Amino acid sequence: MTDAADRPLVLLLSGPNLNLLGQREPEIYGTETLADHVDRAGAAAARLAMSVEHFQSNHEGDLIEAVQGARSRAAAIIVNAGALSHTSWSLHDALAAFEGVVVELHLSNPAGREPFRHTSVVAPVADGLVAGFGGLGYELAIEAVRRLLDGGDAAPQPPAAQPPNEG
Numbered sequence: 362m363t364d365a366a367d368r369p370l371v372l373l374l375s376g377p378n379l380n381l382l383g384q385r386e387p388e389i390y391g392t393e394t395l396a397d398h399v400d401r402a403g404a405a406a407a408r409l410a411m412s413v414e415h416f417q418s419n420h421e422g423d424l425i426e427a428v429q430g431a432r433s434r435a436a437a438i439i440v441n442a443g444a445l446s447h448t449s450w451s452l453h454d455a456l457a458a459f460e461g462v463v464v465e466l467h468l469s470n471p472a473g474r475e476p477f478r479h480t481s482v483v484a485p486v487a488d489g490l491v492a493g494f495g496g497l498g499y500e501l502a503i504e505a506v507r508r509l510l511d512g513g514d515a516a517p518q519p520p521a522a523q524p525p526n527e528g
């Protein structure tokens with residue numbers, strides 16, 4: 362849960378195609394690279410006495426293993442799962458088994474985009490969502506983690522949504 366200097370460890374997870382940031386649809390995702398965002402998150406974490414470990418993969422199973430590996434080791438996970446945010450129940454289940462803070466992060470605002478992006482399967486197992494702020498979101502997500510770990514600002518959570526009844 363902490364590093365050698367006793368700072369809470371935050372796992373920053375990046376899903377498919379985020380390795381192309383800077384070149385990929387810059388009109389939507391901006392011109393900063395993933396390395397720029399990781400640096401920004403790392404600097405914000407250092408200011409708030411936390412440390413960041415980053416992992417990016419284009420493969421669902423690798424991301425799931427990273428979440429499993431964070432159990433009992435990281436205090437929080439910030440996850441931008443790319444398009445897997447909308448489809449991966451396996452990632453949902455892995456995050457559900459993680460006992461720390463989970464923040465879902467997106468550069469764009471998926472709710473304002475194509476309908477297939479309006480559903481997040483990460484959302485039901487996240488403490489909250491930061492979306493639509495571009496690179497600033499990486500800083501805001503780190504700040505949210507710090508506040509949640511400090512216990513001051515957690516919003517009351519509604520009961521978990523039930524799946525609609527079939528037939």
Ligand code: DQA
Pocket residue numbers: 377378379441442443444445446466467468469470471478
């Ligand atoms: C994204 C939004 C997703 O819908 C998309 O598939 C991505 C990036 C974002 O950061 O805005 O790959 O997660």
